[in-house]
Amino acid sequence: MRRYWTAPAAALLFGALGGIIRWRELDASFEEATGLPKSGDMLTIAIISLTVIAAIASAAFALIASKRRAAPEMYKKAFYIESYGSFAISVLLGITETAMGVVFAFSGDCMGITGYAAWVFYALMIISGFSVVSTVHHSYTQKEGNTTYLASVLPSVFFCYWMVLLYRENAGNPTLLEYCFSCYGFAAAALSFYYMAGYVYGRGKVGPTICFGLLSVYLLLMTVPGESHWSLAVYKAAAAVHIAQSTARFIAGLSLKSGAADKMSGIDGKNNGGNPQEM
16 A cells, blocks of 8 residues: 555544444434433443544644645645546546435435425535536646536535535434534535635645544544445545545645755755755
8 A cells, every 4th residue: 555545544444443443332322212322331431432543633634744745736736546447436526426416306205304405405415426527537637627617616616515414304303413523524525625626716724624634534434333324425525535536636846845845955964964855
């Protein structure tokens, strides 16, 4: 495995592990009569501990990377897709997200939401999949495209809207642990796409892009077992893998900042008798 995949792969593994624990927690850690969480349940403690570790690790890795590394200013360079295989996988993930939006729309289930709010959710879910295809095509072909400006922000809008609907559905639910992790996941995913879109508009930031990218991968996978419909679970998993791919490409494209590069050149020069050109 290439080094730039280390952190995203770890986020995927942590997310899968968290999903297994979460599945067991939802099945066994809440009182059948009241629906309240059992006091001192080890599964609940484990999922909270794992989430804290994932958040700290994501922030620490992002901080270390942003101190000495810089990213290209343009989106197509910052998230450059080198191989056709990687491009094909990304397109397949976008198509999967779109297909899951269609399936969920025909299921007639919108988490208890009806009317215009439900139709907006279906539309955003479907369009977000197309947006993924559009942005990865832009990164692979390296061609300019005005559609990237809109496509880059639509997934962020969708996850924000999903979070609002989830909170609206659970506004009267006293058991915060049943839905809070999903809210955190949607918020992290929205911020991840927001900071990735920053490179389209010339306002990219290395630290937040990496931090929320890794954290959203973990949280989206960890909350897959709690979804009400299987199409939503598949959508979450596809989105998590896409963000992991994007974060890996972003890390791969980072380069040493000018000050750090000069410092490294100075160290190399001392190690080679004061002449940095001698190797």
